[in-house]
Amino acid sequence: MKTNYFIIVFAATAFLVSCGSHPQIDYHRTETEAEKAARMAWWDDAKFGMFIHWGLYAVPAGEYKGERIPGIGEWIMNSLKIPIAEYEQFAAQFNPVKYDAAEWVSLAKRAGMKYIIITSKHHDGFCLWDSRMTEWDVIDATPFRRDILKELADACEREGIRLGFYHSIMDWHHPDAQAIWEPNYNQWGTSENINPNFPRYLGDYMKPQLKELLTGYGDIGVLWFDGEWIPDYTTEMGKEVYNYLRNIKPDLIINNRVDKGRQGMLGLDAEGDFAGDFGTPEQEIPATGISGMKWESCMTMNDTWGYKHFDDNWKSEEILIHNLIDIVSKGGNFLLNVGPDAEGLIPAPSVERLEGMGRWLEVNGEAIYGNDPSPFERPDWGRYTTKNNIIYAHVFDWPEGGLLNIPELKKPGMVWLLSDTDRSAVTVTSSNGGISLQLPETAPDSVATVIAIEM
Ligand code: FHN
Numbered sequence: 001m002k003t004n005y006f007i008i009v010f011a012a013t014a015f016l017v018s019c020g021s022h023p024q025i026d027y028h029r030t031e032t033e034a035e036k037a038a039r040m041a042w043w044d045d046a047k048f049g050m051f052i053h054w055g056l057y058a059v060p061a062g063e064y065k066g067e068r069i070p071g072i073g074e075w076i077m078n079s080l081k082i083p084i085a086e087y088e089q090f091a092a093q094f095n096p097v098k099y100d101a102a103e104w105v106s107l108a109k110r111a112g113m114k115y116i117i118i119t120s121k122h123h124d125g126f127c128l129w130d131s132r133m134t135e136w137d138v139i140d141a142t143p144f145r146r147d148i149l150k151e152l153a154d155a156c157e158r159e160g161i162r163l164g165f166y167h168s169i170m171d172w173h174h175p176d177a178q179a180i181w182e183p184n185y186n187q188w189g190t191s192e193n194i195n196p197n198f199p200r201y202l203g204d205y206m207k208p209q210l211k212e213l214l215t216g217y218g219d220i221g222v223l224w225f226d227g228e229w230i231p232d233y234t235t236e237m238g239k240e241v242y243n244y245l246r247n248i249k250p251d252l253i254i255n256n257r258v259d260k261g262r263q264g265m266l267g268l269d270a271e272g273d274f275a276g277d278f279g280t281p282e283q284e285i286p287a288t289g290i291s292g293m294k295w296e297s298c299m300t301m302n303d304t305w306g307y308k309h310f311d312d313n314w315k316s317e318e319i320l321i322h323n324l325i326d327i328v329s330k331g332g333n334f335l336l337n338v339g340p341d342a343e344g345l346i347p348a349p350s351v352e353r354l355e356g357m358g359r360w361l362e363v364n365g366e367a368i369y370g371n372d373p374s375p376f377e378r379p380d381w382g383r384y385t386t387k388n389n390i391i392y393a394h395v396f397d398w399p400e401g402g403l404l405n406i407p408e409l410k411k412p413g414m415v416w417l418l419s420d421t422d423r424s425a426v427t428v429t430s431s432n433g434g435i436s437l438q439l440p441e442t443a444p445d446s447v448a449t450v451i452a453i454e455m
Contacts (some may be wrong), residue, residue, distance in 0.1 A: 027246040028239050030249035034447070038293060039251050040277060042162065045370040046114035047328050049352075051337035052104070053119050053305035054148075055091040056126050073339065077124050077172060081195030086172060087124065091141035099148065099344025101155040107346065108161055111354035115162040115371070117224045117335060118211055120149060122306070125173025129217070133209050136173055146414070149366040153217040164222025164253075165213050169206065170230050176201035177232070181373030198232035200251030206219055209243060210235065214249050224280075225257040235260045235269050242275035253277050255296075283324060287372060289330030298334035299323065299395075301350050307339040314349045316406075317356040318447045324357065324368065325394045325448055329383035364418050364450045367392035376408045382448065386388045386427035393417075393451040398443035404451075413454035419444040426451065 021206075034131060037044075050317035057074045069079040077087045095134040108116055121127050127137035139145055149165070156163040171177035176197035195201070214220055228238065238259030245252055256262055256276030279295035289295065301320070302311045316325075320336065327334045338350045361368060367385050371392070381404070382396040395404065415426040415437060427438040443449045 008250060017299065020162040024243055024247050025250075026243055027250070028242050033167070036277065040253055042216045043115070043278075043333070044294065046162070047368050047371070048111075048113050049115040049117060049296075049325060049333065050108045050111070050113045050165075051117050051305075051335045052340065053122065053166075053337060054340045055122050055128065055306065055442070056094055056123070057118055057125060057306040058096075058340060060092040061342065062279060062304070069308075072306060073304040073305075073308040073311070074119075074122050074124075088136075088141070088430070089124065091136075094138070094142040094342065095144045095243070095345030096342060098144075098341070099144075099145075099151075100156075100341075101148075101151040102275075104152065104346065105155040105159045105161050106356055107351060109159060109358075110419075111358040113161070113354075113366075115164060115337075116152070116156060116325050117164040117222060118149065118152060120165040120167050121209070123168045123172050123227055124172050125168075125171040125177075127209070129213065130207055131212055133205055133212070147352050148317050149213070149217055153220075154338045157218050162221040164218075164220060164224055164290060166224040166226060166348070167206075167210065167213070168227040169225060169233050169257075170227030171201065171206075174201055175203060176205065179241075182432075186337065191229070194232045199237075202233075202237060202241075202391050207241065210245060211248055214245065214252065220249065222253045222255070223258070224337060225276075228257045228260060228262065231234075233260075235274060239269075239275045254353075255280050281332075285326055285332070286330065289332060294333075295331070296335050297323075297327050298335040298337065298339045300339075301353060305337050305339055307341045307347070308343070312349070314353065320353055321357055321360050321447050322396060325383050325385070328368050328371055328387050329374045329378070329394070344370055355396060358449065363445070366395065367450045367452070369416060375404065379406075389455045391453045393453060395439075395443065395449045395451065396447075398446075398449070399439070402439035402441050404430060404437045404439055405434060406437065406453075407432060409435050409453065409455075411435075415453050417444060418452055 002321050009382035054075055057076050060076050062069055062073045062076065064076060064080055067080060069076050073078055106110055120129060125136055127134060129137065130139040130147045131137045138148055153163055176195060178195060179193040180195050240256055242258050243252060254277050256274060260275040262280055265382050277294065279290045279293050280294060281297045283299055285297050294436060302313045304311045307420050324334045338346045340346050371385040371387045375386055376384055382394045387394045412428060412435065415428050416423040429436050437451065
């Protein structure tokens with residue numbers, strides 16, 4: 001009898017598959033840790049990505065009708081409460097003729113970045129691709145009339161850079177997604193903000209757009225959600241969207257903001273469970289990393305994600321390199337933002353810093369890519385990373401006379417400076433139960449000199 005039962009089940013499944021309606025797999029609940037690790041291996045090894053916030057907000061560039069906004073540039077519609085009809089004027093002015101996707105991808109490569117995450121649609125609802133679901137997109141609403149995401153996807157494909165899309169769940173433009181009492185904006189807030197048509201926005205608009213992005217722009221590696229905090233969007237919706245996307249592209253990586261994970265316990269289900277493959281600390285580096293999950297710190301180079309013409313508060317190249325090392329030493333990825341202007345140019349200060357980071361990675365990349373977090377407590381003078389049987393000591397503060405004490409290590413094998421292409425051996429002596437390294441009097445790299453210690 002058992003055999004007959006098996007035959008019936010097999011035949012039924014085959015029929016369902018043949019008519020294209022195969023059952024949705026609940027990846028969120030069924031994927032094993034090993035399967036997830038295999039799916040995320042490229043991302044885990046990559047360590048360093050480029051975040052791109054670009055859209056109509058680059059036109060006002062932080063200033064409108066003589067008023068400069070104090071906050072982040074891509075929020076200008078909300079900051080100045082610009083009505084939708086008035087905000088739409090920026091589309092007619094958006095003609096970034098200097099946009100060159102090949103140059104953007106070349107810059108990412110020169111910086112040592114391995115993946116790019118670009119805003120497909122930010123909170124203003126404007127789409128940087130040719131969407132069949134709306135005319136509020138770069139093809140139908142602007143004089144530019146070029147598919148920005150397609151050009152970027154082609155350039156990434158040519159250069160071997162993985163591409164992902166940021167996508168905002170919150171949408172200030174779509175009538176089914178706005179807070180009904182405040183016509184333009186969904187906000188944090190309480191239940192009376194909820195738009196009764198939000199499920200229609202989710203099912204008939206957002207999900208079909210996501211399918212467009214996953215099936216029309218090459219091998220998309222990551223969907224990076226945002227704007228998940230609105231009361232309209234629930235953790236049940238998040239889990240459903242997660243599985244919907246994984247059933248379209250099983251190897252897709254999706255951040256925790258597809259659900260309510262970023263907000264801690266806010267709005268989670270009874271088990272405190274949430275969907276999403278990695279945590280997304282923003283503008284911060286967790287003091288000791290985030291145990292038990294993959295994570296990626298996203299940060300700006302100045303103080304805004306979207307371009308503001310008067311934000312010149314740029315972090316130094318040294319701080320950016322130290323942030324990268326600090327993040328990797330704690331087990332994370334670094335997603336570093338650029339905000340192109342309305343002509344399609346990445347600001348020169350961003351380009352200079354990224355090229356400097358790339359020069360450092362040219363010499364020291366083996367101590368970053370594919371590395372595991374430090375096995376030791378953070379030393380006062382810098383950080384540790386490790387890969388295979390090598391410990392990498394990243395020295396920020398060079399020791400007096402070049403003598404570096406490492407109490408955690410005993411009898412290492414070879415020890416050399418990554419900046420020394422001859423790999424000439426560093427003198428090692430035992431001291432106080434650990435080892436001392438006799439290094440050059442002055443640091444070969446004043447930002448961070450890396451010493452490889454074979455175990
Ligand atoms: O509101 C957005 C903001 O504009 C920006 O996109 C950042 C980047 O992660 N995310 C949200 C704020 O958390």
